[in-house]
Amino acid sequence: MIRAGIVGGTGYTGVELLRLLLPHPEVEVAVITSRAEAGQRVDAHFPNLRGYGDLCYTPPDLAELDTLDVVFFATPHGVAMDHAPGLLAKGVRVIDLGADFRLADAGLFARWYGMAHRAPEALAEARYGLPEYYRKQVGEARLVANPGCYPTAVILGFAPLLAEGLLEDGGLIADCKSGVSGAGRAARVDLIFPEVADSVNAYGVSGHRHRPEIEAVLSDIRGSGLELQFTPHLMPMIRGIHATLYGQLRRPLSDAALQDLFARRYAGEPFVDVMPFGSHPATRSVRGANVCRIALHQPRPGRVVILSVIDNLVKGAAGQAVQNMNRMFSLPEEMGLAHIALLP
Ligand SMILES: NC(=O)C1=CN([C@@H]2O[C@H](COP(=O)(O)OP(=O)(O)OC[C@H]3O[C@@H](n4cnc5c(N)ncnc54)[C@H](OP(=O)(O)O)[C@@H]3O)[C@@H](O)[C@H]2O)C=CC1
Numbered sequence: 098m099i100r101a102g103i104v105g106g107t108g109y110t111g112v113e114l115l116r117l118l119l120p121h122p123e124v125e126v127a128v129i130t131s132r133a134e135a136g137q138r139v140d141a142h143f144p145n146l147r148g149y150g151d152l153c154y155t156p157p158d159l160a161e162l163d164t165l166d167v168v169f170f171a172t173p174h175g176v177a178m179d180h181a182p183g184l185l186a187k188g189v190r191v192i193d194l195g196a197d198f199r200l201a202d203a204g205l206f207a208r209w210y211g212m213a214h215r216a217p218e219a220l221a222e223a224r225y226g227l228p229e230y231y232r233k234q235v236g237e238a239r240l241v242a243n244p245g246c247y248p249t250a251v252i253l254g255f256a257p258l259l260a261e262g263l264l265e266d267g268g269l270i271a272d273c274k275s276g277v278s279g280a281g282r283a284a285r286v287d288l289i290f291p292e293v294a295d296s297v298n299a300y301g302v303s304g305h306r307h308r309p310e311i312e313a314v315l316s317d318i319r320g321s322g323l324e325l326q327f328t329p330h331l332m333p334m335i336r337g338i339h340a341t342l343y344g345q346l347r348r349p350l351s352d353a354a355l356q357d358l359f360a361r362r363y364a365g366e367p368f369v370d371v372m373p374f375g376s377h378p379a380t381r382s383v384r385g386a387n388v389c390r391i392a393l394h395q396p397r398p399g400r401v402v403i404l405s406v407i408d409n410l411v412k413g414a415a416g417q418a419v420q421n422m423n424r425m426f427s428l429p430e431e432m433g434l435a436h437i438a439l440l441p
């Protein structure tokens with residue numbers, strides 16, 4: 098059995114990790130941390146986990162984490178970078194659901210996250226945990242940077258066309274909507290029910306920290322630098338990300354050729370569903386499942402619109418982290434991730 102620890106076990110992604118890892122046939126969750134709830138039973142706070150053991154929260158303690166096989170950091174940025182080097186030195190593998198190791202360039206990290214990177218050596222060895230594009234690297238990694246939720250939806254949608262050099266540089270747009278759980282569980286007035294219900298707003302239009310992540314990864318996949326407009330919106334729903342991606346083709350492609358390109362690129366990928374051409378995937382169709390559903394449109398010749406939906410807490414966070422763990426420990430990638438989305 099893989100002995101796993103979760104740092105940040107009271108947040109939405111930490112609890113989602115528990116939902117996926119407690120029934121995982123090859124994993125024993127040995128440590129779950131919370132500073133605020135140390136000593137409390139996990140299922141006293143999260144009754145959906147009753148019947149899955151008697152785990153209690155402990156304070157984050159490096160000596161205890163040192164003894165594990167893998168530690169997941171489901172913490173705000175700036176936490177994992179302080180612990181990862183010590184854990185790696187003890188042979189513990191690390192998966193960070195936060196942003197500490199996503200931007201390979203420490204200068205870029207400092208600019209967007211407002212803090213100097215405190216573990217540049219670990220940053221240099223971290224691998225970006227999007228198995229559909231970095232499967233081999235994830236399999237060999239000791240430290241995996243789990244992608245951001247918006248970047249997962251945007252990259253999986255844009256990458257097949259960009260990798261083939263089929264999109265013009267100008268006019269790449271990612272217009273995205275997120276459920277409120279994307280902002281985490283910490284109390285904030287702008288996230289209480291009367292503030293978010295029955296209303297929609299854009300935010301971060303002039304610059305959101307996921308933009309450099311998306312641009313860096315798509316540039317890497319394409320093999321040359323690119324820029325895009327990323328516009329996130331907060332939606333009055335709990336889970337889900339819906340990305341509407343706009344691009345202009347460099348040369349004419351029929352609808353059937355477009356569809357075939359995506360179908361071939363994601364053939365055999367257990368967690369990417371290329372829907373019939375012209376479909377309109379709903380976030381509801383991925384709720385609770387580790388899947389990204391993609392649909393293609395070409396409303397006018399050359400204008401491509403790609404729709405990509407994920408559950409931010411599953412394929413956008415905890416599910417992808419388990420997929421990465423499976424890969425790092427040479428288990429089948431689908432293990433423990435066979436959930437069908439909740440409908441309605
Ligand atoms: N929500 C989402 O949809 C997604 C989130 N992410 C990222 O995953 C990470 C976790 O997100 P989320 O679950 O939403 O966050 P939450 O705010 O819901 O939870 C944060 C958790 O981290 C713990 N924590 C906070 N500060 C520290 C610290 N200094 N040391 C140790 N533990 C700490 C908290 O517990 P306590 O304070 O009691 O120790 C809590 O359990 C973030 O980096 C986020 O950006 C990534 C993709 C999607």
Ligand SMILES: CC(=O)N[C@@H](CCC(=O)OP(=O)(O)O)C(=O)O
Pocket residue numbers: 194195196244245246247275276277278279280281307329331
């Ligand atoms: C709705 C909402 O507020 N979403 C968050 C992004 C999700 C997240 O947690 O950020 P990471 O993926 O970088 O870890 C935001 O826009 O800041």
